[in-house]
Amino acid sequence: MRRFLREHSLTLVFFGLFLAALVGQLFAGHAEYNERQAALGQPVLTLGSYLFSADFLVDVVENWQSEYLQFFLYVTATVWLVQKGSPESKPAGKVGLESDREQQVGRFADESSPKWARAGGWRTAVFSKSLGLVMLALFLFSWGLQWVAGWYSNNSDPLAEPMGLGAYFFSADFWSRSLQNWQSEFLAIASMAILSVYLRERGSPESKPVGTAHSTSDESG
Incomplete structure (x- = not known):
């Protein structure tokens, strides 16, 4: 688990920050919405109702x-x-899609290359733009x-x-x-x-x- 957390720390930390910011936005947005509704004499929402x-x-x-x-x-x-x-x-010298050799696709792929990079045809074309x-x-x-x-x-x-x-x-x-x-x-x-x-x-x-x-x-x- 410790190794997993270390190797994926960038993604995990930013997903954590995303969730924290989303929750903060929920509470702040709910307060702002109800303030506006109250000023207009309109019904206010519970936090759960505002969430949806x-x-x-x-x-x-x-x-x-x-x-x-x-x-x-x-x-x-x-x-x-x-x-x-x-x-x-x-x-500047590498502008463009680059060669199959540089991109390690088709016959230039090795054993560690993704399967669709080795497959050729439409699968490699789609994977190349995925x-x-x-x-x-x-x-x-x-x-x-x-x-x-x-x-x-x-x-x-x-x-x-x-x-x-x-x-x-x-x-x-x-x-x-x-x-x-x-x-x-x-x-x-x-x-x-x-x-x-x-x-x-x-x-x-x-x-x-x-x-x-x-x-x-x-x-x-």
Whole structure:
């Protein structure tokens, strides 16, 4: 068990932080919601009712969809786009899908390679795109949840104009919720790409080794 915890500590710690933040959001969002309802003379909700409400769901998934969009764009864009000197980028000479030998697929795979990397054909093709495809699916799923939950929440608001699901997709509320999250994700990616050229975090694989030249790409510390 100790070995398992050590070898999976990065995932476990961040899942723990996620759950702690989610619980904190539940309590804070519940208090804010009831304050707003009381000010409008509307019924308040118990904590359990708020947990399963559209208001809580839309606040949660609007953040999820922007994160998965960020990772989908990041893992696919970095196939073709580079930032000289950033460990987040490949060297300019490796732009593109790279050769089967470099990617260890098909006849270049070894015994430790994943089964679908050795299989060839459609299975290797799908596996070669699997990370981006799953991130895209998670983005579309959570964005769809935001759409439906936001629509339901909007129509439950006594001060908002009721509208159909299709009309809500083109509403200012839906796109404001989406774009305010997207812009922060795009800024974070751009900032990480350029700042990692000139700054270091010793021991982190997201940083170059401390003494590596600023112009060196594709190095991990």
